[in-house]
Amino acid sequence: MVIIAVWQFAVVQFDIPQYLLPAPTDIIEVFFTDYENLINHSIITIFESISGFMLAVLIALLMGILMDFVDIIRKCLYPLMLITQMIPTITIAPLLVIWFGFGILPKTLMVILTCFFPILVSFVDGLENVDKDYLNLFKTMNASKLDTFIHLKFPMSIEKLFSGLKISATYAVMAATVAEWLGGTVGLGVYMVRSKKAYALDKVFASTILIVIFSLIFVGVVQIIRKKVLKNRNV
Incomplete structure (x- = not known):
């Protein structure tokens, strides 16, 4: 509040x-004078963020399970996916627009590409760091790989998984907005670009x-x- 007061005073x-620099009161006024545009653009950005995030979760879970069950896939794909994360996302977005147009699809794909890797890494890390004593116990009980995964590995990796989900959740809206900046007709990113050009x-x-x-949120x-989830797991 002090910063805002100093900002307004200055x-x-x-x-x-x-x-050059709008006053806080001018910014607040926008929410009342241009709320219809903000709502319409926000709906699209939120839809892109949610759909992309949910698909990223699904793909990361399926890929993580596959990598846990088939060791050769983990050894082949994991380094490849690590390399892909070194490519700046701002260079990927224009390509997605060229390939898939100016609609919602390239923005959703951008969110998936941004959110997928942190979830996968956290999930795989949780699966690989299960206590060896528990794994040996399941082996002595002649538990199958599927039973070990369902009853031991997956429950023990949930906390790590949610760490990745939390990280990705912070990126979802930002990723959709960046994709809208670089090519789109609607969304908060488009709204920002148009506003910037109009000063x-x-x-x-x-x-x-x-x-x-x-x-x-x-x-x-x-x-x-x-x-x-963790409360129910501990019950």
């Missing part, structure tokens, strides 16, 4: 033009605030689900 006192920095700040809020939902 803008008014030194008569800073709005196109309407109050709208840029307003859309940025929404992106932060949506990201916090994503992380909060993951945290709530984590607490419920």
Whole structure:
């Protein structure tokens, strides 16, 4: 609150033009004067973020399970996926737009590519770091690989999995927005680019605030689900 008060005072006192730095009151005003545009663009960005995030979770889980059951796949794919993460996402987004157009699909794919790897790494790490004594116990009981996975490995890896989910949740909205920046017709990223070109920095700040809020909500939902799942696991 102190920072906001100083910000407001400085803008008014030194008569800073709005196109250089809008006052907090100007940014708040945008939420009332341009709320219809903000809502319409936000709906698309949220849809892209949620759908991409959910698909990233599904793909990461399936890939993690496959890598746990088939060792050769883990040895071949894991280094390859590690290398792909070294490619800046800002260079991938234009390619997705060229290949798949300006619709929702390339934005969803961008979210998947951004969120997939942290989830996979955390999940695989959890599966590989199960206590050896537990694994030996299951072996002495002649448990199959599937039974060991269902009753031991997966439950023991859930906490690590949620760590990856939390990290990815912070990236989902940002990834969708970056993809919209580089090619799109609707979404908060498009709204920000248009506002920037019009030197309407109050709208840029307003859309940025929404992106932060949506990201916090994503992380909060993951945290709530984590607490419920871990609580039920310990019952």
